[in-house]
Amino acid sequence: MKPDTAGDPITGLKWTRKSTKKISKALRQMGIQVGRNTVGKLLKEINFRLRVNHKKRSTASPRERDKQFRRIKRMRNAFPRQGDPVISIDSKKKELVGNFKNAGVSWKQKAVETFDHDFRSLSEGIAIPYGLYDPVLNRGFVVVGISKETPDFSVDCLVTWWRLEGKKHYGHSKRLLILADGGGGNAANSRVWKARLQSKFCDRFGIAITVCHYPPGTSKWNPVEHFLFSYISKNWEGEPLETYEKILNYIRTTTTEAGLKVRAMLNTKNYETGV
Secondary structure, eight states: OGGGEEEOTTTOOEEESSOHHHHHHHHHHTTOOOOHHHHHHHHHHTTBOOOOOOOOOOOOOOTTHHHHHHHHHHHHHHHHHTTOOEEEEEEOOOEEESSOOOSSOOOOSSOOOOOSSOOGGGSSEEEEEEEEEETTTTEEEEEEESSOOOHHHHHHHHHHHIIIIIHHHHTTOSEEEEEEOSSGGGOTTOHHHHHHIIIIIIHHHTOEEEEEEOOTTOGGGSHHIIIIIHHHHHHHTTOOOOSHHHHHHHHHTOOOTTOOEEEEEEEOOOOOSOO
């Protein structure tokens, strides 16, 4: 199901392009006898819902998009079979640090009063959560930046993850698969990002990197979106993110019934754009 699953990074709602009939058939091939109706009930229990198409976008579908998805699926299966890591990366929505309203509700005896306007001048700064999610181990690693989302910032986050987390689990590996969408600091058309990957990571650690970019408009299929970011959003919903330490604590205490564990750290380096 995982390669065919997408989700909303804020609400946690998930959807799949597989029908209940196809899922039921796949389970029977695995020796599990279950009907379509039961599959539908089980999907609802794990937060899947039927979705209605909305005619809102006029953009055409990228050429060979399905071919790209099939290739990503093959790569996601191939690397773990050899004991090599797969990491899903992306940056979460930027947050103003301070007494600002945060969407959602939480149990309190008294409502918390926040600023009536979200002016940057009232903030302590900006938080840029950059997530790295290991779908095999179900572990998340988040670096919170305070400057700008640049290719250098993205690669520095990857280096930090490898030193503190990846090397511990995959120290024997000589290759790494990265799943990413096509924009942001790790954009598909960013030559700087690719050059920094080579100089800051590959050359330094002796590891070959394979990058699979999701097609335009399909970033929600990236595992980090619905297996990490959505749960972080749920954990701090309705809570003003008043300090960087509070943000880090909410990220670190994000867990799921499936056993998700998350580490988080602050990157105070100043990054310049246009480099």
